[in-house]
Amino acid sequence: MNKDVLLYTGGEDFAEIINGGGYYVDKTAYLKELLITDAIKNSLFIRPRRFGKTLNMNMIKAFCELNYQNPGDKSYQQKLFVDNGRNLAVAGDDYKEFREKIMGEFPVISISFRGVEGNTFQSAVSGLLGIIAELYERFLFLRESVKQSEERIKQFNEIYSFCTTKYKKLSDPDNLNEAIVICGSFLATLAEMIYREYGRKILVIIDEYDVPLQKAVIAKEPYYDDLLEIIRKISVTTFKQNPDPWLYKGIVSGCLRIAHQSVFTDANNFTSFGMNDEPYTGFFGFTEEETRKLLSDCGLSDKESEVKEWYDGYRFGDKHIFCPWSLISYCYAATQKDIYAPQQFWVNTSGNDIVSMFAKNSIDAHDSGNVDRLQQFADRNIIEISLKEFTTYPDINNNMDFDIFMTLMLHTGYATYAEETYSCDKVKIRIPNNEVALCFKSKFENFYTKNNHHWFNQTLSLVDLLMENKTEEAQALISTMLKEFLSIRNSGDELYYHGFMVGVLGIASAAKGISFQEEIESGDGFPDIVLKNDATDTVAVIEFKKGKNERLERIQSAADAAKQILEKRYAEPYLAEKYKNVYAIGIGFGGKDCYIQSLGNLAKASI
Structure with a gap:
């Protein structure tokens, strides 16, 4: 173990890591391909959250950005990328001509939409105004330039003043309308002034472009369409088919590939680089x-x-x-x-619980097909899906198509391509690793609690039915609940059913004040579950067996379970204690179904 290694957890500032002696995994070899290729004007990189997109965007900015006070001075980049003793790829002799042409040569407009969120459209716009104010503050010196027209300086001042003074006053419709106009035009306005000042083309970097759209979908009062218009306007004024003379290149990063016609209107010169697209498969992660x-x-x-x-x-x-x-x-x-x-580190950084939302929506909609396929995936099986392109950000508040959800899982990092995947349409996917598998487990466990009122009410009903020996109704309810139940355990394993029943009866028994005991010693063995209610003088002794997913197999398994209660005398202690109702209940499971065999009230049979 080496404690001298300085690791920046969550480090996203390239200069801070390099100047601070932090550990850096070199990605500078990708700069030449990205910044020199004339055929690619604008690049869109799609990767999951926390895979190094922001650090790479920051590294690109640090490499390219002009010294605004002293154009031509590249000492900052020389120290940061070349004379740092790290032997970065871009410091090599074969990159010398590239460095002379690109390093420190371009004005850079770099913004991140990561923090643009809120429960209302106004709060999201307010967040955008904060980003604009911060960006404009970096270029306040343009107001003093003799190269700028009075009209341009006035426009700059109006935008900056509005963003810093009116960002909390957007409940006023006039202010909100003006804010929307500013959000759509701020980038082009600033870029034109910078281009006039230096006569150099500008590199535009937008990080996490899709975060505001995601937040708009899941807000209590969704405002997707309104925010989409702003993001589209930024795209129109920045990444045009016939670009402004000031644009050198655009580099955009995000988690989700949303169709160009939805966001990057009039920007058909965008090249998207997904997880499988060369030459950048190793650029992130x-x-x-x-x-x-x-x-x-x-x-x-x-x-x-x-x-x-x-x-x-x-x-x-x-x-x-x-x-x-x-x-x-x-x-x-x-x-x-x-x-x-x-x-678990990565999963704890996810801001929106899309896994739980999809599971809940599928269950509420009684969509057993979605639940079954999600169970297969959670069991770490390889499943096949059809990849979907998103024309809008998926509405995860509604019961979405399973293939759409799983495509979203791929983009967000909850799923990955299986080794045998070759098709661009039908693909095979799986859970990537233990960390994500545990994420699914925790999401499912949290879902089946008192907080889910629909599920909790079903558990209360089931306890009542078992304690009253209403086996036909209990059988129907358990089968319904099984079709809604998701577990990290494989449904072919008896532990799956045991975990299901323990979870269901455990939370409901506690709420009803009924004694719940699991695998306690009784008679000549250990029954799976015993429910006991002294107030009604009733005990239910329950045993499970797993059979094949066939009706006759389930019936036989239930009979074998009930027979075991008798043969191992599980009910004897409660009969000896003179409980009036002692029910012996065997349950046979198979697939997402069950059969119940009750031996009736053993207390009456013993009289």
């Missing part, structure tokens, strides 16, 4: 080679197999990719805190 070196540098080479199980599994093109956020967090905990046990 850590490759196997990079991961192996990181672990070695941290003195954690012996943890490689464990790290692979937890944080590997993503497949971008022909490369295995590790989640960088999780890997850096793991190495930091191991080297600085002596915590070696793998933990």
